[in-house]
Amino acid sequence: MPPTDASTDAGTAPATELATDTGPCSGPSSGSGASTDSEDTLDLRLPDELIALFAEEAGTQGGTASHGTGKAFGDATGETKADAPGGARGERRGMAETPAVAPVDDDLLDRVGGWGPTDTPVGVFHLVPVRVERDLPLITRWMNDPAVAAFWELAxxxxxxxxxxxxxxxGDGRSVPCLGVLDGTPMSYWEIYRADLDLLARHYPARPHDTGIHLLIGGVANRGRGLGSTLLRAVADHVLDKRPSCARVVAEPDLRNTPSVSAFLSAGFRFSAEVDLPDKRAALMVRDRALRDLL
Known part of the structure; x- marks a missing residue:
């Protein structure tokens, strides 16, 4: 699945916090050579759900990907919102290479399209699943912004x-692409995905129902003023509210993308490890349900 962030926004946390948040420990995960903090290394096993899914699929092969149902909200396009800079995304184009896994439930992400709006300090925010026929021109313009293209590589x-x-x-619903609509205006692109069913799970000790986030902020006017951090916190907490089985929200911004890493830190994520992914060296960022009121 997706890429990794390009300037979500500058945030407030300096990049030096990477070295102080939870310094790397020994203990490579999934053969990647990535180190994790002592808490995360306790879960070095495949999720029970994943084991069951592979058992069901024994002897078969297929493709992968993800699914999201669209919801109309009117035309989402003003030219001023089309020049977008990169956001937060995890460069893992390997999604198409993942072995097919049939979902055990109706929906692997608890029906993102039905989560509804959430109040944030900057306005009412709504994740609206993408409809290609409606949203492709807008998202394409955002992907062709140089700041976005440097990390998403979809120009x-x-x-x-x-x-x-x-x-x-x-695909099978393990990733849902969404427009981020703030007070009725589409201004960002998000991917909400099952990190425990993603290629990322090969590179860190994943837990059942870990949920990942990728983000890019669409317009230049919306960057560099803390908006990305505010929305990241709001969306991560929205995931935890709507997915009671999920104990952690994770992200893997490129280590070179210091504005994005800082935005995650400001949004209440903690730095867990450096992770070597196929297309980048990433900062594994984690927002824990148990710590959401403390960070």
Missing amino acids: GPESVTEEHLRLQLD
Whole structure:
């Protein structure tokens, strides 16, 4: 699945916090050579759900990706929102290479499309699942912004962005691409995904129902003023509220993308480890349900 952030926004936490939050410990995860903090290394086993899914799928092969149902909210496009800078995303294009896993439930992400709006300090925010026929031009313009393209690597014609979206929309529901709509205006792109069923799970000690976030902020006017941090905190807490089985929200911004890493730190995520992914060296960021009122 997706990439990794490009300037979510500068946030307030300095990049030096990476070295002080939970310094890396020994204990490579999933053969990647990545170190994790002492708490996270306790869970070095495949999730029970994943084991059951593989058992069901024994002897078969297939594709993967993700799915999300669209919801109309009117035309989402003003030109001023189209010039977007990169956001927060995890460069893992390997989603199409993941072995097929049939969902055990109706929906692997508890029906993101039905979560509804949430109040934030900057306005009412709503995750609206992408509809290609409605949203492709807007998302393509955002992906062609140089600040976004540097990390998402999806610049080019609409067909490039469409392929990335279709891999999720035509898949099994493990990732749902969404527009972030603030007070009725589409201003960001999000991917909410099952980290424990993603290629990322090969690189850290995943726990059942870990939920991942990728984000990019669409317009230049919305960057560099703390908006990304505010929305990251709001969406992470929205995930925890709507997914009672999920104990952690995770993200893997590129270590080079210091504005994005700082935004996650300011949003109440903790730095857990440095992780070597196929396309980048990432900062594994974690927002724990148990710590959400403390960070």
